[in-house]
Amino acid sequence: MHELALMENLIDIIEQSARAHDISRITKVRIIVGKLTAAMPEALELAFQVLTRPSTENGSHGINWENAVLEIEEREVLAQCPECHKQFKVDDLSLMCSTCNRPAQVISGRELQVDYFEGE
């Protein structure tokens, strides 16, 4: 359950940015989560709910998180062959290029990132 730690980071990052933009209420947060991470979307959602629940100490630094919605975009795992430069979706857990039989590089799927937030 390191998702809790990830969501604590999320709250810190957003509160810092919100203060810089004079925003006091967060309405929506969008994050990007690659499928080659150890983070489970359901666990991220749960952690977000726990941390933004009113009456907890979290999120009480003058920023209102009540009714804030978390949106998660999941990214597929994509790899690229260094030989033929073909890009392919890794869904059978194999990073070998089917044409050249060479190990390919992961180019997407490792994201764990705040995309944007909305507030007022």
Place this chain on the structure above:
Amino acid sequence: MKVIVAQDLLEANDGIAGRNRLRWDSLGTLVVNLISAPGAGKTTLLEQVLEDVSRDLAVGVIEGDIYTCRDAERIARLKVATVQINTKGACHLDAGMIERAWQELELQCGKRLDLLFIENVGNLVCPAEFDLGEDIKVALLSVSEGSDKPAKYPLVFHQAQACVLTKVDLLPYTDFDLGAARQEIFGLNPKVAMFATSAKTGEGVEDFCRWLRQQVQVKREKKQDYDQRQG
């Protein structure tokens, strides 16, 4: 109002990890992060490895544990400099915890280390996400856990430089499919170094130690190159 952030959730951790890495690069210390599920035999393997490598290398250990310090006590018995981290419930070590533990370890042992082991908390999933500044991640998988683990938790097997299968003496008594597991791990990570070990028979431990010594040598040469360029 919409604010584009485009920032990594692990940015703070990765910054500290980078600092740790610079420090260990400047010292020429090879850092190995051991990751496995609980009960995979991490501490037992580490004990056997330490007995071998500490004969001629200066070695230290940072022990991560959720609540107890039993593992650290086991390691300290081998007269290897050891610092314990209690994560107080957290399921992983992060770079900040390691930075503090390293300061303590440096004070305690007072000499340059060739090799530092970090025994992560027993969890195959979460620790894989946190860069500690290590050179090498080692994923341990015991044959009693079942051969479907790589498919279930691909990240750690994708990132590891070495994968150590433990308790292979139990192979005849389990339905662990060694061929399938190897194939899956190589699929995720074609360059990984793979070792099949048994703490009971000692099989494979020597091979793993030999590989570690090679990595220590590589790190040493890197530091010498670096010093010459500075020098």
